[in-house]
Amino acid sequence: MTWPCAVAAVGCVALLAATLANGESEATERALEAWTACVTDFGAKADGATDDTGAFQAALDAAADKGGIVFAPAGTYLIAGALSIPQGVALRGVWEAPHHADIGKGTVLYATGGKGDENGPPLISLHQSSGVHGVTIFYPEQRFPEVQPYPWCIQGMGMHGSVINVTLVNPYKGIDFGTHPNELHFISGVFGQPLKTGIFVDKCTDIGRIENVHFNPHSWGRADYPTAQFNFPDIFGYLSENFTGFLIGKTDWEYMRDCFCIFPKIGFHFVKTGAGEPNVVLTQCGADICPVAVRVDASQSHAGVAFENGQFMGTVIVGPQNKGPVKLTNCGFWPIQTTDEQVVIEGEGTVTLTACHFAGWALADTAAPCIRVRGGAALLSGCDFFDPAKKQILIEEGAVGVSVMGCRLRGGAKIENTSKTAEMQVGLNLTGDNRGKNGL
Secondary structure (H helix, E strand, C coil): CCHHHHHHHHCCHHHHHHHHHCCCHHHHHHHHCCCCEEHHHHCCCCEEEEECHHHHHHHHHHCCCCCEEEECCCEEEEECCCEEECCCEEEECCCCCCCCCCCCCCEEEEECCCCCCCCCCCCEEECCCCEEECCEEECCCCCCCCCCCCCEEEEECEECCEEEEEEECCCCEEEEECCCCEECCEEEEEEECCCCEEEEECCECCCCEEEEEEECCHHHHCCCCHHHCCCHHHHHHHHHHHCEEEEECCEEEEEEEEEEEECCCEEEEECCECCECEEEEEECCEEECCCEEEEECCCCCCCCEEEECCEECCEEEECCCCCCCEEEECCEECCCCCCCCCEEECCCCEEEEECCEECCCCCCCCCCCCEEECCEEEEEECCEECCCCCCCEEECCCEEEEEEECCEECCCCCEEECCCCCEEEEECCECCCCCCCCCC
C-alpha cells in the first residue's frame, strides 16, 4: 500500500502528519488500515485511456478473504470489461454526495464494455453485503441520438447490496435489484440519467430501501465531454418514448422516499412478475413532465401501493389486472399539453384519493373527466378540483362504486355515472364558483 493512496483514503493529511511526528504507531496503523486495498497499488493508471479493469478486479479479489474497502482515489479509470465485487467488499471512491456530472473530477469510471448487448455481464456485480460508494460512472462512447444498448450498470444479488452516492451519468440501464433474488437492498444518493430503465426491483422478499434518487438528462447534457453535446428537446422526446424511471416487481415492504424522474414514458411502474407482485410505500416521490407518472398494473392484494406527498405532472393509471389497494394522500397533479384524465382507474381494487388537488385536465379532449373510473372502487375525500368548467368524475360500466365526500368541486358537481350497477355517494362538498382572491 502506497503512502499517497493512504492519505487520500483517510482524507486527513494533517492528522496523519501529527500522528507520525508524535510517534504514535498504533494510531498510524489504524489510519493506514482505513481500507483493505487501493486500486493504484494493483496497477490502475487512472489516465482514462489505459484499461484498468484488471487492476480493479485484482484489488477487489485481494479484499475477498476478510472483506473491507477497496479504495479508488480521484482519477479517471477506463473500465473496458466488467467488475465483480465479492461478498463483504465495498468499492469506494472520493465522492461524499451525488453531483451534476463533474467529469474529470473525483473518482470517475469510464465504462465501455458490453456495447451493443444489453444482456451481457453488468459493469458492476454486487454480492451479499457488498456495495459501491462515491463514484461517477460515465459511458463515453454513448451518443445521442444514436443510442446504443449496454448491459446493466450495477446489478445486485443476495442480501444487503448497497449503492450509495453514485452518479450514473448516462447508462443505458441503471441499477438492477431484480434479475437475481435479493433482500434488504439499499440505494441512496443516486443522480444521473439512465436511458431505458432507471431502477429495477424484483425477487425481493424483505424490505428494500430506495432514497434520494434524481433522474434528469442534465447530468449528461452538462457534462464537459464531446459526446454530451446534444439538443435537450431531442432527448426529452427520446426519454418520453423509451425511459421508465422505476420498474417495481415482486417486493415486500419496499420503502421509497425522495425519488424523482423527469420526461419518462412511465415514472413509477408497478408490475406482476413470475416472482409475484409489489407492496410499496412511497413518500415525497414524483414524476415530472410525462404522459404517465404512475402506472399500477399489479400490487399485493393485502397491502398494495401507497404514495404520500407525491407530485405528478402526468396521468396516474391503475390497470385492469390490479387487485390491491392504491392510496394517494396529499398529492398534487398538474397536466402537460397532452393530458386528458389525471387518474384512470380499472381493476378490482380500491383507489383512495385523500387531500389531493388537480390543477388541470382535459387539454387534448375537452370532454375528458379528471378522474375516469372503469373498475374497482374510488374513495375521494378532501380533494380540490381547480377547473370550474370541466367534468370532475366519470363512472363507467365495470366500476363498483365511487364516494366523493368533503371535496371542493368548483363550478358545481360535474359527476357523471353511466354505469347501471355502480353505487355513487356524494355529500358535504363545496360546489360554489367563487375562485377567491388567488384566482383559483
